[in-house]
Amino acid sequence: MAQWSEGYVTEVEYIADCFPELAPAHLDLALLHRGIAFPDTHAGFNYLELGFGQGITLAMLAAAQPQGRFFGNDFNPSHVLGARALAESARLDNLTLFEDSFAELAARDLPPMDYIVLHGIYSWVSAENRGHIVALIRRLLKTGGVVYVSYNAQPGWAPKAPMQRAMMEFAARHGAETLAERFSAARDFLQSLSRAGAAYFAHNPVAQEQLDGLWDLNDAYLVHEFASENWVALHHADVVRDMAAAKLSFAGSSTLANNFPLFSIPPEIAALYQSAEDPAMREMIRDFAVNTQFRRDIFVRGARHLDATALDGGYRELRVALRRPLADCAFEARLPVGTVNLDCSVCEPILAELAKGPRSVAELAALPGLAKVAPSTCVDSVNLLLCLRYLVALQPCEMTALACERTQAINQAMMTRAVAGRYVAALASPLIGSGIEVDRGDVLFLAPVLQEHRCRSLPGPRCSGPGSA
Ligand SMILES: C[S@@+](CC[C@H](N)C(=O)[O-])C[C@H]1O[C@@H](n2cnc3c(N)ncnc32)[C@H](O)[C@@H]1O
Incomplete structure (x- = not known):
């Protein structure tokens, strides 16, 4: 590991995926579902992504949300170079990318943020770095601001802990040149153990299922998931305690169904869930009820509950x-x-x-x-x-109109990547105000259509009618 990596993987670049659940419109919707007020983004907003990886999500958002100012950091220079190249080719003048660690970012003079998001970070970095992240949030998030934090969660992820440790130990002793090869061999080693009848897998059927699932992961994902020295599965209650230090309270989930007990808590457990008064205790019951493996939590600094009129208005305008x-x-x-x-x-x-x-x-x-x-x-x-x-x-109509040309520029850049044989997993949508997942085949298929049409020739978004006047 490089010295500056602080135990995180730097030898292999992370995958270039897009996560629309980080979009302001999506986070606002989750808050609306929970009856909690969200930032008014019409007049502009500031958005920070901590540890942006390849920066695809951030670039898609910056293209599709011209009223926002977007900032991000990642300490891996290869990631920053790639993200900056994309931002330049898409002419994103509202995106600033720093090659900073979380500790270094603290020294930057940044504006107060409406949204701070971190995806795939919090349970892969050291406790010290989690402390830097909380300190950044405490200093930079506006009153009423929103935080998204995802993490590997207890109890569903727990069976993977011994597997992760075994893979780390095996890979450290393996002679292959690259990290990807060493971890691929470590995965094979676990499978050999299982096939030879190791009681761990026989006694933990979920562990066996999770082991089988490792073959669905590509090399980059495998090493970023398992080769971090600080890998941990977190209890929601601990994350709530951490975030309380930044004056945040838990507000909901970016996995929309989780905001509705009816859709997400098994009926047999609903009474137990409802009887718990403390929200963190409720979430713990949820996590045991459905054996949660990964959480996408939303926190707010100051939860303002919407009254019936505001809630009704929020839905009518949605x-x-x-x-x-x-x-x-x-x-x-x-x-x-x-x-x-x-x-x-x-x-x-x-x-x-x-x-x-x-x-x-x-x-x-x-x-x-x-x-x-x-x-x-x-x-x-x-x-x-x-x-x-x-x-x-969808994002507000007036934003869609502003975003059309900009999304076209980033989609051209994605097409160029696809044609060159590079991995492409998203296109920007001016309607939803973020990236939308597609595969490379879709992009190649859409390329002639996107090239031929200009925004002005596409039917404009329908903005008339009740609720959107
Ligand atoms: C699993 S990846 C997630 C990337 C991105 N958020 C995404 O979901 O595509 C974790 C990212 O955090 C970055 N990272 C890890 N530790 C860091 C630190 N101490 N300071 C800044 N970035 C860090 C890594 O370089 C990597 O890009």
């Missing part, structure tokens, strides 16, 4: 679109609690209307086909469809 073809929206669907059957009488008209284009919830509630349905039932159905990822929340 604009949504289909995120998959209508034919792929099954009426029997899977949630963490099991299979749910959608109420066709409500969901069918909603989905059919959205197949024509984006709509606000107020517009959907006013559909003739929903005349006999209470507005709250329409909101509940939209929320369920959002949790199922059939729908996606």
Whole structure:
């Protein structure tokens, strides 16, 4: 390990993926679901990503949200070079990238932030670095600001701890030249142990499942996941305590279904969950109930609860679109609690209307086909469809118009990468205000279409109608 790496992997670059759950519009939606106020982004906002990796998420956001000023740090110069090249080719004048460690970033003169996000960081760095992160949040987050922090969680991740240790020990003694080769060999070693009947796997079926899952990971992911010296699976209650030092309180989850006990807590455990008064205790019950492996927590500095009028207004103005073809929206669907059957009488008209284009919830509630349905039932159905990822929340119309040209520039850059055979996992969407996951094949398929069309020739977003005036 290089000296500056502080126990983190630097030999292999991280994967160039995009995580739309870090987008302000997505975080705001999760807060709306929890009835908590979120920053007003119309007049501009500041956003900081700690440890941006390849910077794809951050670049997509900067392209699709021209009213925002985006900042990020990563101490790996290869990551910073790659992210800066993308930012330059997409002409992102609202994105500033620092080649800083978390400790070094503290010395920067940065503006107060509305959002601070860190994905895939907190349970891979040392306790000292977690302390630097909390100190940065304490100093930089505005009152009312939002933090997203994801981490490997207890108890679901726990069976991996002995495996991670065994892989580290094996890889340290293996003669292969590259880290990827050593960890690939370490994975094979665990499989040999299991096949030879090692009781650990026989007694822990989940560990065996997790071991089998390691073959789905590419080399870069495998080493970034397992080769950190500071690897740990965290209890939510400990993260709550850490964040309290930055005056933050837990506000919800970026995994939308988790904001609704009905969708995310098994019915047999619902009474136990509801009986716990302390939110951290509730989350612990959740984590045991569904054996959580990974958490995407949202914290706020000062939780302001929306009254009924504000909540109603927030939903009426919420604009949504289909995120998959209508034919792929099954009426029997899977949630963490099991299979749910959608109420066709409500969901069918909603989905059919959205197949024509984006709509606000107020517009959907006013559909003739929903005349006999209470507005709250329409909101509940939209929320369920959002949790199922059939729908996606959109950013305000005026932002979409501003973002069109900019997203075109970054999408051209992604196409150039795809044509050159490079890994591409997202395109920027001016509608949702962030990147949206695609694969390289999709990008190559879309390339001629994207090249031919300019934003002005695309149908403009529909902004008229109740709720979006
Ligand atoms: C698992 S990757 C996640 C990257 C990105 N957030 C994403 O989700 O694509 C962790 C990142 O944190 C960076 N990192 C680790 N320790 C760091 C430190 N002490 N200071 C700054 N960056 C660090 C690594 O270089 C790496 O890019």
